[in-house]
Every structure is written in C-alpha cells, then in structure tokens.
Amino acid sequence: MKTCLAALLALFLSILPAAVRAAPLRVVASFTVLADMARQIGGNHVQVRSLVGPNGDPHVYEPTPQDGEALARADVIVVNGLALEGWMDRLIRASAPHGAIVVASNGVHTLKLDEGGTRIPDPHAWNSAANGIVYAGNIARALIKADPAHAADYRARASAYETRLRALDRWARREIGTVPANQRRVITSHDAFGYMGAAYGIRFLAPVGFSTEAEASATGVARLVDQIRQTRIHAVFLENSNDPRLIEQIAAETGVKPGGTLYPEALSAAAGPAPTYEAMFRYNIETLLRGMQAH
Amino acid sequence: MATPYVTLVAPFVDYGFMRRALAACAALSLGSGPIGVLLLLRRMSLTGDAMSHAVLPGAAAGFLFAGLSLWGMTVGGFVAGLVVAFLAGLVSRNTVLREDASFAGFYLTSLALGVLLVSMRGSNIDLLHILFGTILAVDDQALYLVGGIASASTLILAAIYRPLVLECFDPSFLRSLGARGSLYHLLFLVLVVLNLVAGFQALGTLMAVGLMMLPAAASRFWSRRIGGMIGASIAIALLSGYAGLLLSYRCNLPSGPAIVLTASACYLASILTGPRGGLLHRLYAPRPLHP
Numbered sequence: 001m002k003t004c005l006a007a008l009l010a011l012f013l014s015i016l017p018a019a020v021r022a023a024p025l026r027v028v029a030s031f032t033v034l035a036d037m038a039r040q041i042g043g044n045h046v047q048v049r050s051l052v053g054p055n056g057d058p059h060v061y062e063p064t065p066q067d068g069e070a071l072a073r074a075d076v077i078v079v080n081g082l083a084l085e086g087w088m089d090r091l092i093r094a095s096a097p098h099g100a101i102v103v104a105s106n107g108v109h110t111l112k113l114d115e116g117g118t119r120i121p122d123p124h125a126w127n128s129a130a131n132g133i134v135y136a137g138n139i140a141r142a143l144i145k146a147d148p149a150h151a152a153d154y155r156a157r158a159s160a161y162e163t164r165l166r167a168l169d170r171w172a173r174r175e176i177g178t179v180p181a182n183q184r185r186v187i188t189s190h191d192a193f194g195y196m197g198a199a200y201g202i203r204f205l206a207p208v209g210f211s212t213e214a215e216a217s218a219t220g221v222a223r224l225v226d227q228i229r230q231t232r233i234h235a236v237f238l239e240n241s242n243d244p245r246l247i248e249q250i251a252a253e254t255g256v257k258p259g260g261t262l263y264p265e266a267l268s269a270a271a272g273p274a275p276t277y278e279a280m281f282r283y284n285i286e287t288l289l290r291g292m293q294a295h
Numbered sequence: 296m297a298t299p300y301v302t303l304v305a306p307f308v309d310y311g312f313m314r315r316a317l318a319a320c321a322a323l324s325l326g327s328g329p330i331g332v333l334l335l336l337r338r339m340s341l342t343g344d345a346m347s348h349a350v351l352p353g354a355a356a357g358f359l360f361a362g363l364s365l366w367g368m369t370v371g372g373f374v375a376g377l378v379v380a381f382l383a384g385l386v387s388r389n390t391v392l393r394e395d396a397s398f399a400g401f402y403l404t405s406l407a408l409g410v411l412l413v414s415m416r417g418s419n420i421d422l423l424h425i426l427f428g429t430i431l432a433v434d435d436q437a438l439y440l441v442g443g444i445a446s447a448s449t450l451i452l453a454a455i456y457r458p459l460v461l462e463c464f465d466p467s468f469l470r471s472l473g474a475r476g477s478l479y480h481l482l483f484l485v486l487v488v489l490n491l492v493a494g495f496q497a498l499g500t501l502m503a504v505g506l507m508m509l510p511a512a513a514s515r516f517w518s519r520r521i522g523g524m525i526g527a528s529i530a531i532a533l534l535s536g537y538a539g540l541l542l543s544y545r546c547n548l549p550s551g552p553a554i555v556l557t558a559s560a561c562y563l564a565s566i567l568t569g570p571r572g573g574l575l576h577r578l579y580a581p582r583p584l585h586p
Contacts, residue, residue, distance in 0.1 A: 062414050216429070216431055216549065216550070217543050217544075217546075217547045217548050217549050217550065217553075218306070218312075218313060218316075218431060218540060218543040218544035218548075218550050219543070219544055219545070219546070219547035219548075220547065221310075221312055221431050222306065222309075222310055222312075222313070222544060225310055225312070245429055245432035245434070246429055246431060246432040248432070248434065249312055249315075249431065249432045249433070249434055250312070252311075252434065253310065253311045253312055
C-alpha cells in the first residue's frame with residue numbers, strides 16, 4: 001500500500017512540471033497598449049491581463065485585490081516606465097511578485113517635458129510606431145527568457161509584428177508628409193503626443209500637462225485660446241480616457257469644431273475603433289489627418 | 296503697460312471662458328452665501344461638508360448611466376443628497392442619535408458607495424474631475440443650471456426665512472411647530488443640497504463647500520445681524536471668485552483651489568481684522584467696564 005502510494009506520488013510529481021509548462025505564460029501588463037503587444041507576440045502561449053481596462057487612464061488607477069493577486073502569480077510583468085504608472089511601483093512592492101518585470105520603454109530615446117519648471121521624461125513613448133518596435137523587442141525578449149521552450153515561436157511572431165509596425169511607421173510618415181507643414185498643428189486634452197509630434201512633424205498643444213491628474217490653470221487655457229486665434233489652428237481633438245469638457249469649451253470659445261476622439265493611452269473595447277495598438281495608431285493618424293486637412 | 300484695466304478687467308473681456316467662470320462664481324455666491332450663514336448659525340457648518348460627500352454616489356450613478364452628462368449627474372447628485380439628508384433627519388428625530396452623528400454615518404456610507412460606483416467604470420480619472428471639478432469648462436448649459444438653482448434657492452429661502460432665523464436663536468423652535476417645523480427644516484436641507492449640486496458642477500464636490508462655508512465663517516467678524524452677515528458672506532464669496540480667477544490667470548494656478556484659497560485668505564483676514572470680534576480689534580479696543 002505504502003509503496004503504491006509512493007509510486008503514485010512519484011508519478012504525480014513527474015507530471016507536475018510538464019503540466020505547469022503546458023499552461024500558458026501568465027503576463028500582467030499595466031495598461032491596454034502593453035497588454036496588446038504582449039498578446040501579439042505571445043499568441044497562444046501567453047495569457048495576458050491588463051490592470052487598467054479599455055478606455056481607462058493609466059496615470060491614475062485604484063488597483064483591486066485581484067490585481068495584486070494577478071501580479072503575485074504573474075510570470076512576466078510589463079510596465080511602461082518613465083513614471084507613467086505612479087501607482088504601479090507601490091502595487092508591485094506590496095504584492096511581492098516572483099515574475100520578471102519588463103520596462104517596455106527601455107532603450108527608447110526619451111523626450112523631455114517641461115512640467116512646472118522641471119524637466120521630466122515624457123512617458124507616452126508608444127505614440128511613435130518606431131518606439132512601438134522598441135517596446136515589442138523588450139517584451140519579446142522577456143517572454144523568451146521566461147518561456148525558452150517556445151522561443152522560436154516568440155521570435156517569429158515578434159519579427160512579423162516588427163515588420164507590420166515598420167510599415168505603419170512608413171505609412172504615417174508618408175501620409176502626414178502630404179499635409180502642408182503650417183497646417184500640422186493640433187490641440188489635444190493633455191500632453192500625450194510628444195513622441196508622435198517629434199516623429200512625424202506635428203505640433204501638439206494641450207491645456208493640461210503630461211499627467212491627467214493636473215487641473216488646468218486659467219493662464220494655460222488663455223494661452224491656448226490665444227494660440228488658436230493667432231495661428232488659426234483648425235484641429236481640436238478629444239481623448240477617449242479623459243474629461244472632454246475643457247476641450248469642448250475651448251473649441252466653442254474659438255469657434256473650432258472638435259475633430260474627433262483620439263486614443264492617446266488606452267485602447268478601446270473590442271467593438272471600438274482602436275482595439276489593438278496597431279489599430280489605435282492607425283486610427284489616431286487617420287483622425288489627425290482628417291482634422292488637419294479639413295477647413 | 297499694466298494699467299488697472301489690463302490687470303483687473305481685460306482677462307474677462309478677452310476670454311469667454313473667464314466670463315463664464317466669473318458668472319458661475321457670482322451665481323454660486325448669491326445662492327450659497329445665505330445658506331452658509333444659516334448653516335453656521337445653526338451650528339451645522341460641517342453638515343455642508345457631509346452633504347457634499349453625500350452627493351457623490353448619485354453623481355456617480357448618473358455618470359455610469361449617462362456619461363459626463365450634466366443632467367444625469369445633477370439629478371443623481373440631488374437625489375442622493377436628499378436621501379442622505381432625509382434619512383439622517385429621520386434617524387436624529389426618532390432615535391437617540393444626534394443629527395451630526397447620523398449625518399456622519401450616512402454621508403460616509405454614501406461616499407464609499409460613490410467611490411465604488413466611480414471605480415466600476417473603466418475610466419477612473421473621472422473621480423478626480425467629479426471631486427475637483429473644472430470651473431474653466433463651464434458651458435452654457437451648466438451656467439443656466441447654476442443660475443437657475445441660485446435663483447430658485449433665493450426665492451425659496453425668502454419664503455422660509457423667518458422660521459429658519461428664529462430656529463437659529465431658539466434651537467427648539469422648529470420642533471415646537473411640529474410637522475410644519477419639520478417641513479421647514481427639510482426645505483432648508485433641500486436648499487443646501489441644491490446649492491452643493493450647483494457648486495459641484497463648477498468647482499467639484501470638495502471645493503463647492505469652500506465657497507459656501509468660508510465666506511460665511513468670515514462674515515461673522517463683520518456683522519452681528521443676520522442680514523449683515525448674509526451680505527458680508529455674499530460679498531466675500533463674490534470677491535473670492537473674482538480674485539481667485541484673476542490669481543489663476545496671472546499666476547498660472549489651477550482655478551478651483553485658487554478661488555477657495557482666496558476665500559480662505561479672506562477668512563484669515565477677517566479673523567484678524569474683522570470689526571466684530573476680530574483679534575486685532577479685541578487687543579486694541581477698550582475693554583468693557585463690567586467685569
């Protein structure tokens with residue numbers, strides 16, 4: 001009887017590691033853009049959870065206990081870094097995860113933002129497709145390291161993804177290039193498109209600083225109204241994860257029609273126009289193009 | 296270059312959003328100035344604060360169903376505030392619990408429920424916007440709402456002014472009136488909620504109370520008569536709104552806090568220099584003869 005039990009136990013123990021490996025790699029990403037990238041590269045081998053949901057703002061988030069549990073059990077944790085998710089550091093410390101933590105923005109050439117006199121790095125690096133490629137590379141390397149058994153798959157998917165992003169980057173460059181340089185000026189809710197502006201030659205202006213946590217000052221709004229009046233900017237855009245009232249008010253004051261909704265830092269739900277990073281990037285560029293050309 | 300006109304008037308002439316913000320502040324001042332004074336005199340200063348938190352779940356529910364819609368959030372906030380006021384009043388009148396304690400119980404419940412409801416929606420930033428508001432984004436609709444509420448509030452207050460004032464000096468007066476007294480008390484709470492809902496459209500739930508209570512507290516140092524206090528309270532609120540907006544424009548400060556901090560400065564200045572019991576006045580005024 002005893003030997004029988006021992007044999008059973010031995011059998012069970014020998015199966016266990018294989019069973020664990022067969023289960024998909026558990027990936028937790030801080031917000032939807034990173035989660036989608038991990039899904040694109042990981043395919044069936046990963047099970048991805050995004051802490052901030054679709055249309056959610058990654059700057060401020062109140063984590064739930066399930067989030068802590070997911071982090072503690074995760075094999076790979078993907079964060080943006082550059083101080084985008086201020087709430088994430090505390091959550092990671094509190095849930096003591098065993099998985100590897102990837103900072104997706106590692107290796108990106110960071111732009112600086114002027115925030116109340118101090119220069120801080122702009123966290124919204126994914127809004128240039130070239131940076132998206134850097135993100136994808138970081139995530140792919142982390143997946144390969146955590147799950148070497150499927151390294152070939154990850155490499156193949158990552159390389160196909162990179163090709164698609166490169167094509168997207170070329171397309172955006174070409175399309176924006178057709179707009180006369182003096183029309184490439186647009187207004188958005190907060191400073192989230194610095195990288196897109198630098199990469200494709202668009203000037204973005206915003207009443208609120210880099211983080212949505214800030215409240216607008218009358219000076220900032222007045223300066224923006226002046227800028228719109230003087231430079232005849234025709235393109236004002238709302239953001240999906242943000243309070244639209246201020247921008248609507250500015251548009252009404254200057255007689256400019258809002259040109260649509262941009263997706264700066266959160267994907268839409270699956271039925272929306274920007275359910276993946278690629279779709280979001282394409283949709284943003286197309287919306288911007290329509291706004292800049294129309295008048 | 297910096298003529299008084301450029302410094303003090305030009306921002307409001309040049310920018311529609313500054314005019315709207317100023318108009319909203321003026322309406323709020325007229326509506327909630329008297330309410331603040333009556334709250335103060337009835338020793339209910341913290342009730343305003345409690346009610347402002349009680350408004351949150353209703354606004355959140357409105358937000359869940361209708362998005363950032365003015366009417367959804369206003370009606371929701373109003374209903375939630377009323378429910379809390381009504382329940383708290385019911386408990387304090389029929390049980391051993393005093394009004395402040397029953398208010399505390401209900402508004403904390405309400406606040407937690409509000410945070411829960413707001414968090415249920417993916418877009419969590421909105422909680423901050425509900426709590427802190429955006430006076431620079433007041434549109435025509437919001438302006439009509441704030442103005443309408445201020446007008447209605449003034450009219451209703453005029454109708455129930457006498458019994459409320461009597462209650463200030465004789466806390467058992469309304470109870471002695473029986474059912475009619477309860478009605479007056481309830482109407483007064485309705486006015487508090489109405490004004491907070493109006494303020495929350497412009498300043499957010501947290502800051503709205505600031506424009507209601509700080510000028511009222513400051514007015515105590517300028518007059519001994521209720522009419523005088525109400526006048527002083529409205530004047531201080533108007534001044535705070537105007538100066539706060541100007542400060543926000545000149546010094547690049549967020550507008551809501553700038554307005555409330557200006558009201559705080561008026562409050563501190565009143566404590567120091569107010570002719571009716573201000574500190575300096577007490578120090579240098581001749582002492583009364585009787586011991």
